[in-house]
Amino acid sequence: MAEKILVVDDDKDICEILSFNLANEGYEAECAYSAEEALRKFTPSHSLILLDVMMGDMSGYKLAETLRHAGSTVPIIFLTAKDTENDMLTGFSVGGDDYISKPFSLKEIMARIKAILRRMTVAKEKNSRLVFDHVLIDLDSKEVMIDGNAVALTKTEFEILSLLASNPDRVFRREDIIDLLWKDALYTTERTIDVHITRLRKKLGAQASLISSRSGYGYRFNIPRG
Amino acid sequence: MAEKILVVDDDKDICEILSFNLANEGYEAECAYSAEEALRKFTPSHSLILLDVMMGDMSGYKLAETLRHAGSTVPIIFLTAKDTENDMLTGFSVGGDDYISKPFSLKEIMARIKAILRRMTVAKEKNSRLVFDHVLIDLDSKEVMIDGNAVALTKTEFEILSLLASNPDRVFRREDIIDLLWKDALYTTERTIDVHITRLRKKLGAQASLISSRSGYGYRFNIPRG
DNA sequence: TTTTACGGTTACGATTTTATTACATTAAAA
């Protein structure tokens, strides 16, 4: 699943240069030419916003504030011609994550985007072992223990289990599991996931119910409850 | 508990100015005057490192690499007199989170530190959930809890409830509900919605009245009023 | 009163989704 980035700038040329380069780097870029359009196009699935400070209908700061007040925590990088200290501080104070002055270097922008997205994912999961009541998953040694006994999982089984268990209770669609684990190879049936889940459950034995299916959605790893 | 920040710079004056100002901002600052000393003083409880690029014994980049290879994901902000593009890109490529050129503004540094630490905490808890008095709707786990007890909803029921609850008090026409949830398939009777609503209400039990109908218009999720 | 419009409910067959098994193919190990 490529990261989606929303580029907001009323200068069409800049917007297109940026989104072209973002696409080249493997991101899914989308343009908005006004704050109003950005609000309309923004969805929770966006990973980051590149936001011009000066725009016709609404200042970029205003848009950032609006998003933050609406509860969004999407990372925001401000792009701007203004580079006085006060402008920058305003950018950070309305919840911005970075502030880059024009004329900017594309490489710098790409590096800063990468740094923020990296920080996002690193902050989320930095555990190398997932520990639950009866199950221990060691992401480094690729080992799974149930009540102290090692369980022999194949690579695919281990990957699926790790993915589900590293976001307990969250439901993963089969489509997403495939996208996340089969990164390259594209032609995999969703039924394949079912088969792996069946095998996984068999090996998990008494703990099989840790993985449950949510009809119409996919599979999840349940946080064991008392 | 104050955030601990490690300041690494072989210029004692800079180190002290920074740590003084960090302390003023409520952080717990510690100084290291060489990469070697930094490695010795660094602990996993540090929340962030301010790192000078040019130091006698080891370049800041080298220290950052060492830390990353050792598995640390602590945020690193580079401070530097070098401000060529390549230096900056090196900073990001060794796992840096930000790159600030000297002479730097203290306010800018403080703002950037704050932004990164904010991002750290925000990134960890990004559950999307709708919370009301007795009802909790978790959009990730696709779960609905009423007074702490899980309620088993089918996919369609969950989708309808989420849709209504994410715009409380707004009345949705049956036609719109169908358009929004059945994105592709086209021929669904509006009466079908009624049936789903009935089932939903039954499962919501005591909270059934959260969903009310507006004759001639459609359905709505009522904001519970004390 | 009767009529009409609308929402609410139920039952049931149809459809979709999930689980399991068997088999073919590929990759890895002996």
Add this chain to the structure above:
DNA sequence: TTTTAATGTAATAAAATCGTAACCGTAAAA
């Protein structure tokens, strides 16, 4: 090489979910 394990696909069975029609009830309109 032979043997074994791992993987993906297809077929089938089982379970869960869905959609519709028919019917009921209520309230407002005629």
